[in-house]
Amino acid sequence: MDIKEEIHALSEEMLTNLGRLVAIDSQLGTPSEGKPFGEGPAKALEEGLKIAEELGFKTVNLDNYCGYAEMGEGDEIVGIAGHLDIVPVGGDWTYDPFRLTREDDHVYGRGTTDDKGPILEALYAMKLLRDHGVKLNKRVRLIMGCNEETGSKCMAHYNQVAEELSCGFTPDASFPCIHGEKGQLAMIACSKNTRIISMNGGFVSNAMCDTCTTIVPDEDGLKKKLESALSRTKLQEYKVTEENGELTIYAKGIPAHASTPHLGVNAAGVTFECLAKAGFEDDFVEFYNSHIGTACDGSGIGLKFADEYGDLTLCNGIVKTENGVISCTIDIRVPVTLNETDIRKMCQDRLEDKNGRIEITKVVAPLFFPRESPLVNALYKAYTDVTGDTEHKPMVIGGGTYAKSLKNIIAFGPEKEGIDYRIHGADEFILVSGMEEAVLIYMEAIKNMLAI
The missing domain is CATH 3.30.70.360 (Alpha-Beta Plaits)
Incomplete structure (x- = not known):
């Protein structure tokens, strides 16, 4: 079984776990003791870390601001940072926003693309690298945040209590690579x-x-x-x-x-x-x-x-x-x-x-990495090696991501040009085929970052 077939064989499991996350209304809620962003984000973090533990990763909950799953050893950390909180649902949904609904290649639900689905893409990329025995000279850490949509206070807390990342990405934008944010x-x-x-x-x-x-x-x-x-x-x-x-x-x-x-x-x-x-x-x-x-x-x-x-x-x-x-x-x-x-x-x-x-x-303030920087080159190479697409180049976007909150990271995937995933709108969706491809791209990206 080649790696693409292996990823495809895992897609149903990945979707089942995505359904567990989508079922949780993780909008910003009323803060309470031990739950700085309310009940929903804390519950989503608990479930996200539980999924990571079921896949064999050690996990840490940082006071319900955020948490992480990790593998490998070493002083340096290759990081991936996604978020489990969502924007309000609004009206005019055809599908139940908190029930994963599949129609052919489309899977509907709030957070499928922004950003619960991409967190799982990165998590399964880590799982496959581990299962294939890829040598890890650094730690690989998947951070799950709870407040990206309303201020990124989760990452401010991470910066206070956890180690700085050597390099990394946030799967909360578009391919092929984002080297600047307005x-x-x-x-x-x-x-x-x-x-x-x-x-x-x-x-x-x-x-x-x-x-x-x-x-x-x-x-x-x-x-x-x-x-x-x-x-x-x-x-x-x-x-x-x-x-x-x-x-x-x-x-x-x-x-x-x-x-x-x-x-x-x-x-x-x-x-x-x-x-x-x-x-x-x-x-x-x-x-x-x-x-x-x-x-x-x-x-x-x-x-x-x-x-x-x-x-x-x-x-x-x-x-x-x-x-x-x-x-x-x-x-x-x-x-x-x-x-x-x-x-x-x-x-x-x-x-x-x-x-x-x-x-x-x-x-x-805006964020900008030179096009020739090692991190941009590492991520862009992962994208082009998997897709063969050299027409699309690293770009600057108007969106804001965790890249402005954490040092040494940029946004990388999973959206593709020409597809309206309806993030922040009704009937948000993700493509199953896109998830499978993103897992492979993220595997290559992690390997490239380990070599920086």
């Missing part, structure tokens, strides 16, 4: 004065606001004008209803990750735009349309910029109304050649006027 700028745009009664939409700050419900006072002819404006948009669905002198506007856009907002349709942004087109006069409608709008390039706040590694992008994730104030989360992914000082200078004159204000809440 910086991140988080903002909140707030109304000062608005006639909008309420506006609420979106589930997470790092994904496009794809549904939005807005209530405004009814005005003569407004309903008809709104329906006319909405009918000429790219919304998947819309509805305007009148009751008790108020109009309720429902808008359904298209979901997209904050790193690729051009793939989505911002339901909140379209609503603001259509309110203006319908003649609804409002200070915050004017502010939103001039500063944020439906464009994804940051031009409204003076941040339009591109370098050889990619464009700046802007995404409105959540819109909510509290005590008469509308707030909108803004997630901006910043090209690797811009620093924080540059960013603040570019947008400082566009953050506030009489109609609204924008506050910078977080700045995350």
